Amino acid sequence: MTPDAIKVACSNCNLRELCMPVGFDLADLARLDEVVATRRKIKQGQTLFNSGEVFTSLYAIRTGFFKTSVSTEDGREQVTGFQMAGEIMGLDGIVNDHHSCNAIALEDAEVCVMPFSNIEDLSREFPVLQRHVHKIMSREIVRENSVMLLLGNMRAEERLAAFLLNLVQRLHARGFSKSEFVLRMTREEIGSYLGMKLETVSRTFSKFSEEGVIEVKQRYVRILDPDALQKIFNPQPCI
Template identity: 85%
Template sequence: MGLALCLRCHIEFYQNMNLAITPESVKVACSNCNLRELCMPTGFNTDDMKKLDEVVATRRRVKQGDMLFSNGDVFTSLYAIRTGFFKTCVSTEDGREQVTGFQMAGEIIGLDGIVTDLHSCNAVALEDAEVCVMPFAKVEDLSREFPLLQRHVHKIMSREIVRENSVMMLLGNMRAEERLAAFLLNLVQRLHARGFSQSELTLRMSREEIGSYLGMKLETVSRAFSKFSDEGIIEVKQRYVRILNSDALKKIFNPETCS
């Protein structure tokens, strides 16, 4: 827990200092990245890693509220998130925003553009972020040489399909409390894989954005948070959430396997 908080403090300190990090001042190399195992396949030897390093052209900083790419942009690259949080969203015909996902460090975004060579959604930074830019043409070329990389790209695509199916199940069959419980459990699980606490998190997204993603009104999201808090399942202080009883949260999400 102490190490996780220390790591987070260091990341946030440098982000808040707004240091100018340019491609020239930082060596861009997957082989030197502590998130490599989250967004790249394992099993490459030293020579293979050197070739993999050639895939990542630059790093790009994205300020909170700015777009990494937007609907209709020409697709050229995939982006591996190095620091920060993003949301992907689309706009409905009447101008409302529909959040389609939340992405964090170690995850790859931009796959939506592969089908038509145009991005079909907006990717907005929820906090100051940094991404590694991976030109898709280079990824394709190297994939032909390394089946391991090709399989990894296929896994990433498959993961997106599974995620979309899970969201459809969540929206179609779950009550409001079940949706929020599933969301919190998934979020803390993903954060824990990155070295953070299993029970504490700071929500980078607003209640409104959570509601958009979960298909719930803002008032319903707030009521669900309050209900969990009143029942001693979580502790909530603005965007800080501490899970006090993970078993209870799991039981809400999936009562049959927790009985």
């Protein structure tokens, strides 16, 4: 890839504010382009990296949707997260230089490959970049803590409501509708992530639909009553 192409991929990318630090002038941004080595296209169903693979790079999702997962001792897949455009993947590999999960494309996708050595080198020159990487890591810790709360203390309805609210909030931050979207993951993958059986996920979707909270047509979801969904996720205590 030519330097000009990289500049289009990073400096002028409309997702830059989501995955790169803000507050850089044009000269700094030109240097920041050195973080990105290339772009990589991933077909639906293909893996970006596998558990146990040597860690070399972080990946900024330019287009598409991914899931991360681990394999349980009995061979089942446990979904650990869903990632979308503007988010960074690969942080799991920093701790011991090997990835600890699988990253699989849920649709055709494109990522910006950012060799970690490039990030470390530029972080010494630009402390704001180092702070940004720390911020991304912190956000991942907060996300994992939120998942633990979902799995530990919430009923099925609360788990699914929290999942839908989080998903639509993240999509809206990327310029999409704040009330309707297409699920890129299956009901089974949602259940794996939320610690729910497939039947429970389907039944809860139907319940929300019957109550007029959402409209569901296969993978199309429209939130009809966001306040009701919020109350399901965060019910008011009895007085």
